[in-house]
Amino acid sequence: MGCGGLDYRQQAQQMELKTGGMSISTSVNPDYSNMDMYEQSDSQGVLLSSSCLERNLPDMFHLWSDIFNSPHFDDEERLRVLVMMSAQELANGISYSGHMYAMTRAARSLTPTGELQETFGGMEQVKFMKRIAEMPDLTQVLRTLPRIKRHILNPLNMRCAVNSTPQKMSDAAGQLDNFMSNVASNKKDRKPVRSDITERPLDSLAAPGSGPSRKLITEPNFKPCQMKTFFPMPFPINFVSECIRTVPFTHEDYASLNILSRMMTAKYLHREIREKGGAYGGGARVGGGLFTFYSYRDPNSVQTLSTFRKSVDWVRSGQFTQQDIDEAKLSVFSAVDSPVAPSNKGMGRFLSGITDELKQAHRERLFAVTDKSLVDVAGRYLGIGQRTCGVAILGPENDIIKKDPSWVVK
Numbered sequence: 001m002g003c004g005g006l007d008y009r010q011q012a013q014q015m016e017l018k019t020g021g022m023s024i025s026t027s028v029n030p031d032y033s034n035m036d037m038y039e040q041s042d043s044q045g046v047l048l049s050s051s052c053l054e055r056n057l058p059d060m061f062h063l064w065s066d067i068f069n070s071p072h073f074d075d076e077e078r079l080r081v082l083v084m085m086s087a088q089e090l091a092n093g094i095s096y097s098g099h100m101y102a103m104t105r106a107a108r109s110l111t112p113t114g115e116l117q118e119t120f121g122g123m124e125q126v127k128f129m130k131r132i133a134e135m136p137d138l139t140q141v142l143r144t145l146p147r148i149k150r151h152i153l154n155p156l157n158m159r160c161a162v163n164s165t166p167q168k169m170s171d172a173a174g175q176l177d178n179f180m181s182n183v184a185s186n187k188k189d190r191k192p193v194r195s196d197i198t199e200r201p202l203d204s205l206a207a208p209g210s211g212p213s214r215k216l217i218t219e220p221n222f223k224p225c226q227m228k229t230f231f232p233m234p235f236p237i238n239f240v241s242e243c244i245r246t247v248p249f250t251h252e253d254y255a256s257l258n259i260l261s262r263m264m265t266a267k268y269l270h271r272e273i274r275e276k277g278g279a280y281g282g283g284a285r286v287g288g289g290l291f292t293f294y295s296y297r298d299p300n301s302v303q304t305l306s307t308f309r310k311s312v313d314w315v316r317s318g319q320f321t322q323q324d325i326d327e328a329k330l331s332v333f334s335a336v337d338s339p340v341a342p343s344n345k346g347m348g349r350f351l352s353g354i355t356d357e358l359k360q361a362h363r364e365r366l367f368a369v370t371d372k373s374l375v376d377v378a379g380r381y382l383g384i385g386q387r388t389c390g391v392a393i394l395g396p397e398n399d400i401i402k403k404d405p406s407w408v409v410k
Contacts, residue, residue: 001071001072001073001075001078001079001082002072002075003063003066003067003071003072004065004066006066007072008072008075008078011063014059018056018059018060019051019052019056019060019063020050020051020052020053021050022048022049022050022060022063023049023050024046024047024048025046025047026045026046026047026120027045027351028113028117028120029045029113029351029352029353030288030289031216031248031353032248032249032250032352032353032354033248033249033250034216034218035113035245035247035248035288036111036112036218036219036222037112037216037217038112038113038116038216039215039216039217045116045120046152050064054165054168054171054172057171057172058175061176061179061182064179064183065179065182067153068153068155068182069182073142073146073149076138076139076142079141079142083132083138083141084133086129087126087132087133090125090126090129090130091126094126094233094394095235098233098239098297098394099239099240099241099295099296101122101123101126101239101392101394102239102240102241102294102393102394103241103292103392104117104121104122104123105123105229105231105241106229106241106243106292106391106392107243107290107292107390108122109224109225109226109227109390110224110289110290110389110390111222111224111288111290112218112219112222113289114243114290114390123231123394123410155180155183155184158180160176160180161346161347161350163342163344163345163346163347196217196218196219196220197215197216198215198217199213199214199215199216200213200214214353224245224388225388226388226389226390227390227391227408228390228407228408229390229391229392229393229407229408229409229410230392230393230394230395230398230401230407230408230409230410231392231393231394231395231410232396232397232398232409232410233394233395235395235396236396237297237298237299237395237396238298238299238395238396239294239295239298239393239394239395240293240294240295240298240300240301240304240392240393240395241292241294241295241391241392241393242292242293242294242305242308242391243290243291243292243389243391244290244291244292244382244388244389245289245290245387245388245389246286246289246291246381247381248289249358250358250362252365253373253377254286255362255365255366255368255369256373256377257286257291257377258286259325259329259366259369259374260284260286260328260374260377260378261283261284261285261291262331262332263315263320263325263327263328263374264283264284264311264314264315265282265283265284266324266327266328266331267320268311268314269282269283269293269307269308269311270283272310272311273295273298273304273307277295277299277300277303277304277307278299278300279295279296279297279299279304280296280297280298281295281296281297282294282295282296282298284311291381293308293311298395301393301395301398302393302398302400302401309384312378312382315374315375315378316375316378316379316383318375320371320374322371325369325370325371329366329369332366333363333366336362336366337363
């Protein structure tokens with residue numbers, strides 16, 4: 001919408017000329033050792049990122065300063081265009097990324113992080129943006145934006161990461177310090193909204209208060225619960241997901257669940273969901289303390305949920321070979337040790353707090369996974385009666401689901 005002395009066209013032009021891109025997005029980061037904790041700033045996870053050539057560093061920070069200090073919130077027509085574009089993009093995204101929406105929705109009732117991710121980027125967000133786009137008058141929204149800006153763009157809540165060549169690091173750090181001084185007027189001391197916040201140093205070996213830290217919040221009133229949700233959609237295919245609450249990254253069973261998800265995908269789910277069932281794809285994945293099944297552009301709905309359950313029985317009966325395990329390990333390691341672009345070095349640790357030592361411990365646990373440990377975790381976490389799960393389906397009208405009172409139909 002523009003900032004400082006620039007209208008939105010001039011702002012976009014300067015961003016193109018001086019940077020490799022500037023973005024603001026929501027970011028909810030679960031804790032690596034406790035599924036009921038997530039990173040907390042007063043903005044509850046807003047990620048600002050940008051890149052530029054070294055010679056353009058002052059110009060890039062000047063643009064950020066204008067965004068912080070003097071954004072334009074007075075052009076209702078421009079806001080309407082942006083809202084309409086966003087609402088349309090979200091709605092269009094369902095037909096080709098519906099499995100992501102289904103997975104996000106299925107996870108909603110299982111962890112505090114899942115609930116926030118559904119609010120910020122799931123079907124709840126699609127519904128919210130549609131409602132805003134249909135409002136005849138956006139004056140009230142315009143009045144709300146400055147309050148949101150004061151809440152989010154508060155330097156007291158920020159921690160920063162700089163990625164630069166060693167020769168230019170001191171210059172980049174100096175430019176960052178200048179930027180923080182320029183936006184100091186946005187500082188807004190506020191009483192803590194809640195008392196259940198834990199500060200943990202980003203460097204696990206550092207003394208508390210001696211360096212950057214992550215603010216982690218727990219939701220004492222959050223209780224995981226079973227939920228099955230169906231969204232009728234105007235297309236003839238289904239996106240199906242089932243999420244099961246398991247364990248966080250540092251738990252000793254996480255590695256076995258990780259290998260298990262890859263093996264089930266390659267050796268059972270792909271065959272049953274795609275080759276026999278006719279879906280474009282399907283599989284299982286692990287992350288954020290959840291074990292997630294999914295199918296993509298699937299002609300089946302509740303039948304696929306039955307396939308998910310049969311895949312667990314397949315593992316528990318031991319119908320796999322050592323070669324299957326080894327192939328799954330190779331697949332996992334190709335992701336764990338995949339090359340990191342120079343521009344992204346350090347970002348994983350900055351966002352998640354996972355150190356090289358924690359990663360190495362995870363690698364060692366991956367190496368140690370055996371057939372017995374796979375059967376064991378499948379029974380303890382994925383077996384009927386042992387699990388707390390959420391289910392979501394996006395697809396055409398479904399009489400079976402409508403007649404089943406255990407489903408919530410949106």
